[in-house]
Every structure is written in C-alpha cells, then in structure tokens.
Amino acid sequence: MNEITIFGLTKNFGELVAVDHMDLNIPGGTIFGLLGPNGAGKSTTTRLLSTLLQPTDGTARVSEFDIIQEPVRVREITGVLPEESNRTVYPGMTAYENLEYFARLYDVPEEEIPARIEELLTFMDLWDRKDDKAGELSTGNRQRVALCRAILHRPTVLLLDEPTSSLDPLAAKRVRELILELSKKYKQTFLINSHNLPEVQRVCNRIAIIDEGKVLLQGKTQELRSQLLSKQKFRIRIVGDIEKASSIAKSMNFVEAVKEEVDSILVTIEDPTENNSSLMQNMLSQGIKIVEFAEEEATLEDLYLEVVKGGIQK
Amino acid sequence: MMRKSLIVAKTDFKNALDLRFVKMGLIMSVAFGPVMVILMFVSLTALIPPSEMAFAMLFLRPMVPSIIGIFAIIPTTMISANALVGEREQNTLEPLLCTPLTDRELLLGKTLAGAIPSLIILVASTIISVVGVAVLTVVMGFPMVIALDLPGVFLLATSVPLMIFAVVAVMIIISGRVTRVYEAYQMTSIIILIFIIPMIMPLLGIETGVPNEAVWFSNITTLIIVAMVFVIGWALALKLFNRDKLVSMV
Numbered sequence: 425m426n427e428i429t430i431f432g433l434t435k436n437f438g439e440l441v442a443v444d445h446m447d448l449n450i451p452g453g454t455i456f457g458l459l460g461p462n463g464a465g466k467s468t469t470t471r472l473l474s475t476l477l478q479p480t481d482g483t484a485r486v487s488e489f490d491i492i493q494e495p496v497r498v499r500e501i502t503g504v505l506p507e508e509s510n511r512t513v514y515p516g517m518t519a520y521e522n523l524e525y526f527a528r529l530y531d532v533p534e535e536e537i538p539a540r541i542e543e544l545l546t547f548m549d550l551w552d553r554k555d556d557k558a559g560e561l562s563t564g565n566r567q568r569v570a571l572c573r574a575i576l577h578r579p580t581v582l583l584l585d586e587p588t589s590s591l592d593p594l595a596a597k598r599v600r601e602l603i604l605e606l607s608k609k610y611k612q613t614f615l616i617n618s619h620n621l622p623e624v625q626r627v628c629n630r631i632a633i634i635d636e637g638k639v640l641l642q643g644k645t646q647e648l649r650s651q652l653l654s655k656q657k658f659r660i661r662i663v664g665d666i667e668k669a670s671s672i673a674k675s676m677n678f679v680e681a682v683k684e685e686v687d688s689i690l691v692t693i694e695d696p697t698e699n700n701s702s703l704m705q706n707m708l709s710q711g712i713k714i715v716e717f718a719e720e721e722a723t724l725e726d727l728y729l730e731v732v733k734g735g736i737q738k
Numbered sequence: 739m740m741r742k743s744l745i746v747a748k749t750d751f752k753n754a755l756d757l758r759f760v761k762m763g764l765i766m767s768v769a770f771g772p773v774m775v776i777l778m779f780v781s782l783t784a785l786i787p788p789s790e791m792a793f794a795m796l797f798l799r800p801m802v803p804s805i806i807g808i809f810a811i812i813p814t815t816m817i818s819a820n821a822l823v824g825e826r827e828q829n830t831l832e833p834l835l836c837t838p839l840t841d842r843e844l845l846l847g848k849t850l851a852g853a854i855p856s857l858i859i860l861v862a863s864t865i866i867s868v869v870g871v872a873v874l875t876v877v878m879g880f881p882m883v884i885a886l887d888l889p890g891v892f893l894l895a896t897s898v899p900l901m902i903f904a905v906v907a908v909m910i911i912i913s914g915r916v917t918r919v920y921e922a923y924q925m926t927s928i929i930i931l932i933f934i935i936p937m938i939m940p941l942l943g944i945e946t947g948v949p950n951e952a953v954w955f956s957n958i959t960t961l962i963i964v965a966m967v968f969v970i971g972w973a974l975a976l977k978l979f980n981r982d983k984l985v986s987m988v
Binding site for chain 2: 471474475476477478496497499500502504506508509511512513514515516517525526528529530531570573
C-alpha cells in the first residue's frame with residue numbers, strides 16, 4: 425500500500441514552475457530517495473508534502489490524509505528534517521528543552537515526554553549532552569537533535585531534506601546508520617532528498633530522479649541500475665605500465681571506453697561474456713601482469729548522469 | 739487552541755530573555771516608567787508652593803499615562819521582533835511550521851508572547867506609579883497627590899492595550915521585509931511615538947490652564963489613531979500570516 429501518493433502536483437512561484445504535474449507513489453515502509461540537480465524541485469516537493477506550501481494544482485495524500493483538505497492531520501503523522509537542519513534547533517535552549525517544546529506541540533502525552541526524550545537521546549548517543557545548549561553542540565550533534573525532533577512524535581512518514589549536508593564524513597555515516605536503524609526499528613516511510621548519490625545508493629531501496637519539477641524515472645534502486653546500465657565496466661588492476669595496458673585495451677574493437685587510474689584501468693566492454701577472455705589473453709601475451717580483473721559495480725551516479733543528461737523519460 | 743498558543747508564547751518569551759538587549763529592555767521598562775513619574779511628582783511637590791500645586795497638576799497628570807504607556811509597549815516590540823523576525827533569522831521557523839499548530843494557534847502564540855508581559859508591566863507600572871507618588875508625598879509631609887486622573891485611566895485602559903496588540907500586527911507586516919531583529923525593533927519603535935500626542939497636545943492650551951476638555955480631546959484623538967493602526971494593521975497581518983507566505987520568506 426502506498427504511504428505517499430502524489431497526483432499531478434504542481435507549484436508555481438510566479439513564472440517559475442518548481443513542481444510540474446508530478447505523479448509519484450511511495451510504498452509504505454520504504455526508504456525513498458528523491459534525486460535531482462539543484463532547482464529540480466526536491467525541496468519544494470518536500471515542503472508541499474509537509475503542507476508548508478499550498479500546491480498551485482494537483483494534490484497528494486500522506487497516509488489517508490489529503491495535504492490540502494487535512495493539513496493538520498498530515499503534519500501530525502509527518503516528521504520533517506528541513507534542509508540544513510542543524511541550524512534549525514533553538515540555540516539558546518538545551519537539547520532536552522528543544523525536544524520537550526516540540527513534544528508538546530506534537531501532542532505527545534505529557535507523562536510520556538521524559539521517557540521518549542531519554543530513549544531518543546540515548547539512541548543518538550546524546551543523553552550525556554542533554555543539558556547542553558543546542559548552540560554549543562557540534563554541527564553533527566545538532567543534526568542529531570533535529571533528527572530526534574523529527575521522530576519524537578513517532579510519525580509514520582519522515583521527510584528528510586539533505587539529511588547529511590554540511591556534515592563531516594563520520595557524522596554523515598552515523599546519520600545514514602541512524603536512518604537504517606530507525607527504519608528497521610519503527611518501520612516508517614522515509615522520503616530523502618539528496619545530492620549525495622553514494623549515500624542514496626547505500627540507504628534508499630527505491631528512488632525517483634526528478635528535473636525541472638518532473639519525475640524522469642522511478643523504481644527500485646537495484647532494478648533501475650541493472651535496467652539502465654546495459655554495458656558493463658571492469659576494473660583491471662595491473663603491475664607495471666598502465667599506459668601500455670590502456671593502449672592495448674583501446675586497440676580492441678569491443679572496448680567502448682578506457683579510463684586510467686593509479687594502479688588500474690577501467691574498461692567498458694560490450695558483450696563481456698564473449699570478449700573478456702580475449703582482452704585478458706591479449707594483455708598477458710604482451711607482458712602485462714594482471715593482479716585483478718573484476719566487474720566494477722555500477723553506481724547510482726552513472727544512472728543519475730545517464731538519466732539527467734540523457735533526458736530519459738519514465 | 740489556547741494551550742498550544744500558550745506553549746509557543748512561553749517559549750518565545752523565554753527565548754527572547756536569552757538576548758541581553760531584551761532582558762535589559764524589560765528591566766528598563768519595568769523600572770523607568772514608575773521612576774520617572776514618581777521623581778517628576780515628588781520633585782515638583784517639593785519645589786512648588788502648595789498653593790500652586792493644583793495648577794501644576796494640570797500639566798503633569800496628562801503626561802503620566804503617556805510615560806507609562808510608552809514604557810509598557812517597548813517589551814512588545816522587542817519580544818515580537820524576536821518571536822517573528824528572530825525565528826527567521828535563526829532558521830527555527832520551518833520546523834515550527836511543520837508541527838500540527840494551526841496558523842491561528844501560531845499567530846495567537848506569537849501575539850501573546852509580546853502582549854502578556856507588556857500588559858503585566860502596564861498594570862504594575864500604573865499601580866507602582868500611583869501608589870509611589872501618593873505614599874512619597876505623604877511621607878515627605880505634603881498633601882497626598884494622586885498621579886492619575888480619569889482621562890489618564892481612560893488612555894491607559896483603552897489606547898495602550900490596543901497599541902500593544904497593534905504593535906504585534908505591525909511586526910507581522912514588517913517581518914516579511916526585514917531580515918534582522920534589530921531592524922524590526924527599530925522600525926516598530928517609531929509607532930510608539932503616537933503616545934507623544936497625549937503628552938504634548940494638552941499643553942497647547944497652556945494659556946487657559948489646560949482645560950479638562952483638551953486632555954480628553956487629545957486622549958480620544960490618540961485612541962482613534964491607535965484604533966486605526968490596530969484595525970488596518972490586523973487586517974493586513976491576518977492576510978499575510980499564513981504558512982505559504984511564511985515559508986516563502988524562509
């Protein structure tokens with residue numbers, strides 16, 4: 425069953441069409457990645473779903489609630505992590521006070537508030553810092569407080585806008601782990617906007633690529649990758665002359681592209697089942713020492729570039 | 739509705755107190771109004787012969803509600819500036835708008851955050867001023883002086899509370915046009931100067947000894963101006979205060 429259903433959603437800012445008749449279905453319990461270049465309409469979509477903005481046309485349903493007809497109900501069941509959310513906590517209030525304030529606004533029963541805050545801050549490794557003013561916490565810790573704030577009322581849907589932007593790699597990794605842990609623990613539906621393609625690849629089980637407010641492609645992450653990337657890429661790690669290995673590969677007519685790296689070359693091969701052995705034999709016969717010949721996993725970045733640059737329609 | 743609005747109001751007030759200029763402003767507002775009124779009366783009582791006191795009172799009494807009013811309104815400008823523009827400045831507005839608060843609950847919360855402290859200060863300053871002047875004049879051996887007359891009570895009971903709420907409306911209107919709390923505070927402070935009218939206008943009839951009619955006329959004129967600011971301000975503020983517009987400003 426779809427947890428989020430978007431029908432012909434449109435948002436204009438004057439002449440600018442930020443979201444253009446978007447249709448999208450997000451099944452319950454999925455971690456859904458919304459990808460797209462700057463200005464593609466990702467944040468506007470999130471803001472429309474969180475009822476912060478009124479659509480110009482179309483509508484959407486979050487669980488069984490319509491974003492136009494029942495915005496308060498939508499907000500009750502939705503947790504939102506805005507863009508640059510580490511800057512959205514009240515700096516003069518402690519981590520605990522920030523969460524207590526929002527717990528009351530989200531109607532968390534008064535007697536449950538202390539236990540929930542303790543559970544979440546402990547889960548985020550922040551219980552020891554609960555009495556520190558949010559303004560004195562590190563960027564990563566403020567981001568965690570913001571994440572606690574988003575899930576404090578146990579929403580069924582979480583809208584996360586660039587959840588790891590402005591975080592250092594370690595903090596970003598921790599946030600990714602938290603998203604996966606939360607998904608496992610609370611079975612919520614996540615919609616994540618991100619530029620960070622490796623992150624989406626690691627976390628999201630479904631994705632949509634949007635540009636100019638339109639959905640270009642959507643589906644399961646793994647399926648989309650294998651469907652679109654028909655040509656396979658291989659990494660050949662060698663000892664010795666990289667340039668010689670590269671020129672041998674380029675001379676083979678079934679090799680489409682060659683990219684040199686420090687200790688290896690990346691080759692894109694047509695029909696690898698037939699041609700891999702020829703390439704390997706050719707190299708070995710010319711004295712190239714091959715240490716590794718392995719399939720290079722296609723990344724979401726490849727898919728993204730192919731879709732956005734190639735203008736592939738769904 | 740009221741419960742959540744009060745939660746917002748309480749938090750906004752607490753957050754405003756974290757700022758030194760707001761804290762100092764509040765202390766000044768509580769202290770300066772009564773201190774000015776008491777000093778004005780007590781010093782004149784000591785300087786002017788008792789036979790001329792009745793005449794001096796004609797000039798002094800119209801000033802009392804203006805002084806108390808101006809100092810009572812200042813906290814509203816500071817707290818509202820922080821609650822409305824400050825939320826944007828600190829980027830804390832968006833998560834607040836994502837909560838199940840309705841626009842009306844949020845608006846009421848923001849209004850009460852600035853209005854309640856000012857209304858408390860207004861009542862407290864009035865009582866302290868009147869009691870302070872009465873007690874001190876008696877203690878100093880002069881006939882008891884009552885600092886506030888009926889037109890003054892009228893001004894304090896009508897124009898000042900109305901102005902406190904009008905300031906919030908003006909703050910909502912300008913919050914979309916300024917980016918810093920200080921700018922909002924300075925811009926809104928200008929409208930407080932309306933209360934110079936009841937302070938100065940009665941003195942125009944100085945040759946005739948400031949008749950009671952002149953005081954009433956200036957106070958009613960002030961009320962009409964304040965009421966206009968209130969009505970126009972809130973009509974515009976209610977139109978501007980909605981999530982879509984607030985988020986577009988973020």
